[in-house]
Amino acid sequence: MAEASKVIHVRNVGPEISENDLLELFQPFGGITKLVLLRAKNQALLQMQDVPSAINAVQFYTNAQPTIRGRNVYVQFSSHQELTMMDQNAQGRGFQALIQYDGQQNAISARTSLKGRNIYDGCCQLDIQFSNLDELQVHYNNDRSRDFTNPNLPTEQKGRSSQQPGYGDAGAGFLQMANAAAITEAFGGGLPPGISGTNDRCxxxxxxxxxxxxxxxxxxxxxxxxxxxxxxxxxxxxxxxxxxxxxxxxxxxxxxxxxxxxxxxxxxxxxxxxxxxxxxxxxxxxxxxxxxxxxxxxxxxxxxRYCCSPTKMIHLSSLPQDVTEEEIVNHFEEHDADNKRELTVIVLTATLWSIPVSTRTPYSVAPV
CATH class of the missing domain: 3.30.70.330 (RRM (RNA recognition motif) domain)
Known part of the structure; x- marks a missing residue:
């Protein structure tokens, strides 16, 4: 076993395990000052408030197999005595970037050398993938984009602040979220498996x-x-x-x-x-x-947070207080004429119902 440390190393941390799951596992042993999820390696690092708290946690889970969401995780002391990391408020937001090299071989070399490396000691591990874009179109040199071959580009479009980018011809009302940084917290601090967050095709x-x-x-x-x-x-x-x-x-x-x-x-x-x-x-x-x-x-x-693949279950909300199960069943049976499947209505609360149907398409259901 490694030398006792305030930092605990957790292995087999699957994509379904969130930061809160890890916090609940270790909080009974003392305060947790830092937490880093290493998604690419299915691992995590936690820093307890002191060494005795970490020792108690590791000893306890050495004798009792810890399980999170049906998955066995494995606990040991980290080789790090301290985690050096960025501001906690910036942690887990999924910041991403696209970088274009002047040649393919340079891009391959950069990925080979940097993939899996940490920007800071013990955190901000780089996950580097090749983009499906052949070329980057950079129109401005500012803190969000830069063309190093053309230093004469403007800093922003005339009449538009670089802090509030627009959406092209879509007009007002849409926020540009191409980098996905503002909403990764909705997915537990990281994007769902298979989602890159770097796509720019709308x-x-x-x-x-x-x-x-x-x-x-x-x-x-x-x-x-x-x-x-x-x-x-x-x-x-x-x-x-x-x-x-x-x-x-x-x-x-x-x-x-x-x-x-x-x-x-x-x-x-x-x-x-x-x-x-x-x-x-x-x-x-x-x-x-x-x-x-x-x-x-x-x-x-x-x-x-509600984004998922279609299922047989529909969730309805904002229903009138006087709506009946029969009215709901009759409405959805109109859209299940081909299959003639039996619909089941379950009352969850006074205003929330769940109905298994053949598809998830909410034909006349207003958004939640």
Whole structure:
């Protein structure tokens, strides 16, 4: 066993384990002053308030196997006597960046040398992946972007503060969240597995739709579970295809990740990023940018917590106090005519119900 230390090393920390889970495991032994999750290695480092607290915790869990969310975790002293880290308020926000080298080999060398290394002693471990972008388009030299080959770029667009970036042609009402830093706390301090947070393509191509039953509003109801909708366009020459423009690249990535291969009206959806950066305004494009049904205009972090793949369970809220189970069942049976499945209504509270149905599409359900 390593020399006793205030710092405890925890292994087998799976993606389902949050910071709060670790805090609950070790708080009975004393105060915890620092906590670092090393997601890339499924490990964590905790610093107790003093060495005796750490000794008590390690000794206890040496004799009693600790389990978090059904997963065995393993506890030992760290080789670090102290964790040096950034301000706690900045911890776990998932800051990310895109860097373009002048050649592919330089990018490979940088990734090989730096992947898994820490920026600071014991924390801020680098997770480096190759981007699917061929080239970066940098328009401003400021604290958010910089083109080192062109020092003459402006610091910001005229008439727009660099602290409040806009969304292109989407207009007011949308926050640009392409770096996803502001909402990673909604996912427990880190993005869900498979989500990079670096995508900047806002438009999604949806294929294999059921053209007899789909329309723009039904697509809006489905895709608005993962972000704000700017425009939707059904393709005339391909009636089973549609374009959906999300509020930003991060929201589009969530939609692609969670809806790919989802079943809708008897067909498996094929959802991918479109080659088109945005949907051009026109008669075929339906505008949603000013719709008050876009639920991510406010309480965005709260709504991101609900992002998941479609299931057979729907959660309804803000129902009238006098609504009956029969009324709810009758309403949803209208949308389950093909399957004729029995619907079950469970009363959770006076205003919250859960209903298993064949798809999760909330046809006439207002956003929470």
């Amino acid at each position: 438009t999604v191509l949806v294929a294999n739709l059921n053209p007899d039953r789909i329309d723009k509003d039904k697509l809006f109801n489905l895709f608005s579970l993962y972000g704000n909708i700017v425009r939707i366009k059904l393709l005339r020459n391909k009636p089973d295809h549609a374009l959906v423009q999300m509020g930003d690249g991060f929201q589009a990535e969530l939609a692609v990740h969670f809806l790919k291969r989802a079943r809708l009206f008897g067909k498996r959806l094929d959802v991918n990023f479109s080659k088109h950066p945005h949907i051009t305004q026109g008669a075929d494009a339906h505008e949603y940018v000013k719709s008050n049904l876009n639920r991510f205009q406010r309480n965005a972090a709260k709504n991101f």
